[in-house]
Amino acid sequence: MPTRSRIFSGKRTIIRPCDPTAGDAGPAFNKETDALDKLVCEAEVEIKNADGLHMRPAMQFVDVANRFDCDVTVSNGQTTVDGKSIMQMSMLAATVGTKLKIRAEGQDAPELIEALRHLVEGRMFDEPPPEDNP
C-alpha cells in the first residue's frame, strides 16, 4: 500500500499511509477500509515537575489519553508501555528531566499528542518545578 511520510517543524512526525495521487487505485481506498484514518504522531516531552511521573501524574496522563480513541505508547528509551494503562505508566519511573517519547496511532492522534504535551510540559501535572539551586 502506498505510504507517505511527512515531518512537520521537526517536532511531530505524521505518517499518512495514503497517497492522494493514488485516487485511481480504485477499490483499494473505499470508505470502510479507508487507510486515510491511519494517522501516526510522535512527540518527545520532558518531565518538568520536581516529583516526576509518580502515581498521581501518571493517572492524569492515563485519564487524558483515555479521552481519545487512538492507541498510544510511551517510551523512556528502555521501556515502552501502553499510555492508557496506569500500571504500565507507573513503570516508567520518569524523574524530572526525563524525556519520554509518545507515539499515537489513530485518527485523533494529533489532538492526543497536543493534549498530553500540554499536561506534561504546559501544566506540569499542576505541580511545582524543582527549586532553583543557588
Next chain:
Amino acid sequence: MKFADFMCFEAIIPELKATDRDGAIAELVRALQAAGKISKGNCKKIIEAVIARENEASTGMGKGVAIPHVKHKAVADVVATVGQSSVGIDFAALDKQPVYSVILLISPADHPDKHLEAMEKVFRHLQQDRFRKFLSQCQNAHQIEDLLREADDNPSL
C-alpha cells in the same frame, strides 16, 4: 532498585486481620513499627497520611492489587511491606474489584527519585500475571520473601 533494598521482610503479613481498607493500612504501618522501621510516635501520623492520600485517589490499580503510599519525613529511605488478604478488601479500586495484595510504601519526603524507582520495581512485577498468581499462592511470610528475592534475581518474573 531491588525489593531487598526497600522491602521490610520482617513486616510482611501473610493474612491480614483487617477486612477494610483503613484497617489494612493501619495493620501494615504497625507491622513496620514493630519491625523497627518507624517510631511509635510517627505511627499514627503515617497511618493518617496514607489514608489521606488514599482518599485523594485510590491506589487500587486493578487486578487485585493496591499500593497505598505516602511521602513522609519520618523515613530517610523508602520502606515497604506486603499484606495479603484471602477474603479481599474494598479499596475503591479502579476496576471496582476487591484487593488481595496490599503493598504499603513509605518514601522520604525529599527524594522523589527513590520513590519512583521503588514504584517502578513494584509495578514491573505486579503487572505480570505470573507474579501476581505466585503472590496470591504464598502461604506464609517466608514464601512471600522468597518470591520477592527471586524477583530481584529474575526481572522478568
